[in-house]
Amino acid sequence: MAIEQAASSLGTVPAVALVGALGVGSQWLAWRLQLPAIVLMLVAGVLVGPVLGLLNPAQEFGELLPPLIALAVAVILFEGGLTLNLHKLGDARAGVLRLVLIGAPLGWLLSALALHYAAGLGWEAASVFGGIMIVTGPTVIAPLLRHARLQKRPAALLQWEAIVNDPIGAMAAVAAFHVVLTRLGGDTNGFVDLAARMGFATMVGLAAGYGIVKVFKGGRIPEYMKVPVLFAVLLAAFALSDHVLHESGLLAVTVMGLVIANADLPSYEELRRFKEHATVLLVSGVFILLAASLDFAALGKLTWRAVLFVAVVALLARPATVLISLIGTAVPWKERLLIALTGPRGVVLVAVAGLFGERLVAADVADGALIGPLAFALVAATVVLHGFTLTPLARWLGLADGETAGVLLVGGSRLSTALAEALAKAEVPVLIADPNHSHLFRARTAGIPTFYGDILGEAAENSVEFLSFRVVVAMTDNDAYNTLVTTDLAPEFGRDNVWQLERARDADSRHALPTQLGGKRIGAGRGYRAYEQLLRDGWTFRVTRISEEFGFENWREKHPEAIVFATLSRTQDLTFPSNGDPTVPAGARIISLVPASVPSSKATAENEAAAD
Known part of the structure; x- marks a missing residue:
């Protein structure tokens, strides 16, 4: 009773503030602790939602919750599309095409098989949910890549696959749902109508993208209004496409972002950076809302088959999809292995799965009720799994900086x-x-x-x-x-x-x-020419480690004329002192400029040798 009262006492405005504070706070804490941000956001959402009962998104936002999440996902996918510059693909182009053209249908098939034989779903529910599982989650991939610091090609492969396959997964679920309705006798539109509506969504995205490019390049929009105009057109394109065919708005906004990304707009960097900031806020908010909406009663419907299903997807279906898709490409085996073992699911999967689960139940497909809980179980398991394994796996394979x-x-x-x-x-x-x-x-x-x-x-x-x-x-x-x-x-x-x-x-x-x-x-007052002159006069750089026995004061006594150019901390953080001598703790190193006439003392020489 106390939990219900706590949930009911929280208004909409405090709920928004709480979601923002938890989302951004989780990202900041993850940065400080060097942990995956997605994992902390998931934990924070579950704590304030079903555990403590402080936040009940369905109650606080009511009927606005689904459209708010849908619009947030649309903006996230559009920002992802803005990063898909074809000129930057480089040698990842062939791998991306394979992961989209071969990996998407193959992943659909293998996911449906896993759902049917491992999770025990009927073929109707398995085919619909299998289409959604094509999505690997750009909302999760982006923070993971930022944390893992992958090399360019594997990062590009994972990022492009996640963003491009997101709308494809939604469209696959729509197509499978129409097949189910046709078999059940509840749909008369047919696949011609479905294809026409998907074509309409593509045309909406193309028209919106090329329209923005034309008016921006033609100088018809002042600089201070470009971002607001972009947002307004984005929302209009999503709403129009989604009105004609539900979930097709994701396809429209992705196409729109792809067009703008490859148009070489003069203001492109400003637009992209603003969208990145908006995406950080939206990813945080959506993940907190979805985690707080978790229903433990729904999860209670799951059996041991759910664990088997997650294991089969992560250890068999995903690796098989990637390894088969990349056969014959120039992608090295280490990169193939990393991509095959990295397939986190995120916001889009949970949002779309919940929607189609309800629609299947309404169409008298009883297994549809299990799609939502299975989706959340898959997201939670893959977020935690890949959140903690991607960085060490990438370093073990030599695909990330040390x-x-x-x-x-x-x-x-x-x-x-x-x-x-x-x-x-x-x-x-x-x-x-x-x-x-x-x-x-x-x-x-x-x-x-x-x-x-x-x-x-x-x-x-x-x-x-x-x-x-x-x-x-x-x-x-x-x-x-x-x-x-x-x-x-x-x-x-x-x-x-x-x-x-x-x-x-x-x-x-x-x-x-x-x-x-x-x-x-x-x-401090020295520029390029001053330093160049010092080097011409015979000054040299020296690296000296400061220790408990040989402190900075001892070093300064030995080198009164030396210039402390930079310092290296224990963790190899490089800083440049601006005025006067810095505070250098034991274990740090000094990179100094010393006159050629100054010999190294025995203590200094020993510490310089230790720096090597």
Whole structure:
């Protein structure tokens, strides 16, 4: 009784606030603890919902809950479509086509077999739910990829498969449902009408996408209204398509996002980043709502067959689908194995499964009542399983960056090469990028990995494993380019992880830039030319480990003229002190510039050797 009163006392506005706080809080806590965010959101939703009774989404939102979730899923899929730039597919193109063209129907078949023989569902319910199970969950894949830091190709394969197969799974469920109704004598529209409606959804998506591209490129929409107009057209396309054929709105918005992603819009990055922020909020909210809506009584209908079903799907059906689909492709076996063992389900599966479960029950298919509980059991099991296994599996297969995050140095020069050699001595992965081939000669001679090209260009997106790097340091001789690079990459790496050399005229108020532009500054009053001159004068970089026996004060006594250029923490986090000497704890390392005339003392030499 107390639980019911607690649930009834919570109003709609407090419920929205609670969902937002739990969703965003779970993501922040996951970032702090280095845990999968999806797992924490699932736990938070279950705790405030069926366990504590603080939140009852059906009661608080009433009839608005299903359309709210449907619209949120539409926005999530549209944002996913915005990431599907065909030019960025690269060598993952063949694998993606196989996973969609072969993997989708094969996954449908194997899922239906698992549902029939393992879960014990009849063929009607198994065929409908099997179509929905094509979906691998972009709402789950995106946070997992962010956490696991996969290499480019396996990440692209998982992301494209999840986003493209999402509307395909919904359409497969619609087609299977029409087959069931036809067999039961309750449907007279036929498959011609179904195909026509799916074609209509595709045309709506194409028209909306090309319409947005045309008016944006033609300058008919002011910059400040582009995001609101985009949202309005997105919702209209979804509503129109979904009105003609239920669940076809997912197909329409995905097609719309795909068109815009490949149109080379000047404002594309601003649109995509805003959509990413909206998606983080929506994924958090939807997952909390669905977890809080869990009905323990419905789960009580499940038997040991549900456990067998989840095991068969995760260990047999999913691996077989991927491995068969990728036969004959150039995808290495390690990447095939990783993708085969990674198939989390998410929001779309639960939402669509619940809808069709109710429709099957209304059509006198008794097994339809089990679809919702089975869907939630599958989502919960795969989210927890892959949330905790993807990162170690990827590292074991060598498909993710190691514990040490790399440093991306932009600008090939004497300074960047000397710093790269010092970082390499400290076992920090490093890459030097420069659009001028001759600037990279010194780095290549020193054996430092290099990238020839503009780091902001399309070639860099296809060739550089950005997920392998945590810190960006812009240190070219062009202050404007350093500012451009750090401003552009700050949303991707985080503003605290992008650095640039002190600008020559930063102190002049007439030439000073707003704090929103550029990265954090390196050096106290020294710019590119000052550091280059020091190196020409014989100054060198040294790496020294600070210990309990040899503290920072001891090091400073030995090197009073040295410049502390950067520090490396125990966890290999690179920072650049701005003013004065930093506080360096025991276990950290100093990357310093010392005059050539200063010899290493015995203690310093021992600590520098330890740094190696």
